Amino acid sequence: MTLGGVEIERAAGFVANDTPRIVTSRFGVDDSHTLVGYLATGGYEGIRAALKKRPDEVHSQITEATVLGRGGAGFPAGVKWGFMPKDVWPRYLVVNGDESEPGTYKDRLLMELDPHQLIEGCLIASYAVGLSQCFLYVRGEMAVAQERIATALNEAYEAGYVGRNILGTDFSLDIVLHWGAGAYVVGEETALIESLEGNRGMPRLKPPYFPAAIGLYGKPTIVNNVETLANLPWIATNGAEAYRAIGTESSPGTRMVAVSGHVKRPGVYEIINGTTTFRQLLFDDEYCGGMREGRTLKAFVPGGGSAPWFLPDQLDLPFEASQVGPAGSMLGSGAIMVMDDTTDIPKAAHSLTRFYAHESCGKCVPCREGGTWLERILGRIVDGHGTTRDLEMLIEVGETICPGDFPHAASERLGLEAQRFPYQMTTICFVGPSAFAPAHSALTLFPEEFRDRVREVSDDDPVATGVGAVPVELKGVGAQ
Amino acid sequence: MSRLNANNELLAKEVIARYPIKKSALIPLLHLVQEQNGYVTSEGMTHLAELLDITSAEVLGTCSFYEMFKLEPVGRYVINVCGTMSCQLLGADELIHHAEERLGIKVGATTDDGLFTLEKAECQAACTEAPCLQVNYRHEYRVTHGDFDALVDRLVADSKKNGSAVIPPHGTLSETRQHIPAGRAVGAVAPDEVDGAPVWLPVDEPEETA
Secondary structure, eight states: OEETTEEHHHHOOBOOOSSOOSSSTTTTSTTTTSHHHHHTTTTTHHHHHHHTSOHHHHHHHHHHHTOBOSSSSOOBHHHHHTTSOTTOOOOEEEEEEOOOSTTOOSHHHHHHHOHHHHHHHHHHHHHHHTOOEEEEEEOTTOHHHHHHHHHHHHHHHHHTSSBSSGGGSSOOBEEEEEEOOSOGGGGSHHHHHHHHTTSOOOOOOSSSOSTTTSOGGGSOEEEEEHHHHHTHHHHHHHOHHHHHTSBOSSSBSEEEEEEEESBSSOEEEEEETTTOBHHHHHHSTTTTOSBSTTOOEEEEESSSTTSOOBOGGGTTOBSOHHHHTTTTOOOTTTEEEEEETTOOHHHHHHHHHHHHHHHOOSSSHHHHHHHHHHHHHHHHHHTTOOBHHHHHHHHHHHHHHSOSOOOBOOBTTTTBOOBOSOOOOSSSSSHHHHHHHHHHHHHHHOHHHHHTTSBOOOTTOGGGGTSSSOOGGGTTTTOO | OOSOOHHHHHHHHHHHTTSSSGGGGHHHHHHHHHHHHSSOOHHHHHHHHHHHTSOHHHHHHHHTTOTTOOSSOOOSEEEEEEOSHHHHHTTHHHHHHHHHHHHTSOTTOBOTTSOEEEEEEOOOSOGGGOSOEEETTEEEOSOOHHHHHHHHHHHHHHHTSTTTOSSOOTTOOOSSOOOOOTTTOOOOOOTTSOOSOOTTSOTTOOGGGO
């Protein structure tokens, strides 16, 4: 079938495997996005079950299930909900559907293929902690997702699942579809709120660290990712115990992971949290089935474009934050980008750094200026105009964004030990550090690919500064 | 006429009423201006300022931050070719080069017939389907050079069918709009007009201990 000119089945990219399916259970089912299709497959059972309990019991159930936030930070949803101050009303819910981290592809599928599941998740969260109005913020460039959610909301209102006195109870909630207009940084929760208030989407100064304290219109606000909320109906229906029976103690349930790049079967998979290893995901026939014919793995990005890179050395790590962090990276938003031995490493790093330089909102100087410098330096190295001085400058500029040691993976080949996550930063949000991450990983893990590409210059060579004939004593005072 | 027309003004008022603070409706309404005119006109922005009780400078301030808003006319079809990592690894640079040759324009330009604007875009959340592109923000997946040529031919043919085109002209996103039936609506919950917990929360709310 087609919708808005797009063939939906082909849109999926979703690959079903043997994993218990929590959030993707309706993918591939006919009419999964319609109310009829949803009700025929257990839809709105979760909110029915929740409404039979006291709100605080529902909150406890979600806290007990330990739903780690799926947007990138991995913070447990139930605990985040508990950060709202007592006695400050009203409280709002903002759904973060602004998926745009490089490599990430899951929220769009959830919105296009199972919009009612997301709506039901919004209802459960709002009922549990007394959120009075919900704004569902969908990325601007997702015309089909907007179409599907608008249709689903219209159906749900008509049928009494959303709006006043839901299912004949005291519980009432409006869910407003809102959409953006193209800005990656709006995925940061305080920038998302700014954007929802009709402003330029720039992150707010912290503290407060969580909008749960001061959020939309200065009121307590819960910002949750689409996949996080999509887990709630299953938990409300099947219970926290059943959820915790899947995955590990610290990372229960499943999670959606998009694997892209040089593998045989790139796709979106729902995997068991905490135990599935990168090796299984990349090489097992159940998942990606290995590298393209005759190729070998060179490196991979384990958690979205912002994450430091991993080497084949790290393949046996499981999808578990407590192990990936000390190994020098992060799980982020469930996005793995795979590079085989044909990859031009500086060029690949440049494509990511360019993304972040382009998407800097311009609020913090280290990101606005530094990101652009990193992009230009990498660009000229890729184009063959780089010098040895440029390699130093990459690190110098990076250190103005992230002072101190930047995390990286261990490499047996280079005799390198891992530098653990996280890092320090001089910017409000993670866009700045993200611009440095690919450059730093590429340079640290593949130094020879840069050295072979740049021209050796000595320190007193005027060209070495990249600024032409500047007297040596003026170097470093901002001349350019 | 580049202010909102009468129908769209009614629609704008319906949208504004959903938000506790009027200005929150600004981005959806800028999209509405763009849908009506193909780009965001200055008269349209002035009109929004009037509807939202803000200055036109505030409207422009927000508008100019977001990439999707075009302040001058663009092609009927805006083609965004993704160039971020997953697509770059699988031939995005070559695809962009091919697109430039096929359309006879450079990235950022519009064809003389006003049909196509070509843009190099950043990640489009379709990384497993690389290389990908969007036409008026609708995805095309695993696009070969041949696919691209066929797409252009299809769009050229489509543009001649008035009213029955598969992909609507630039500016139109979802063709279905949210409609909240009056009898079911709760209404916007304004930040300053609510003092206590919502009615469904028990008064002795013990949940904060979590």
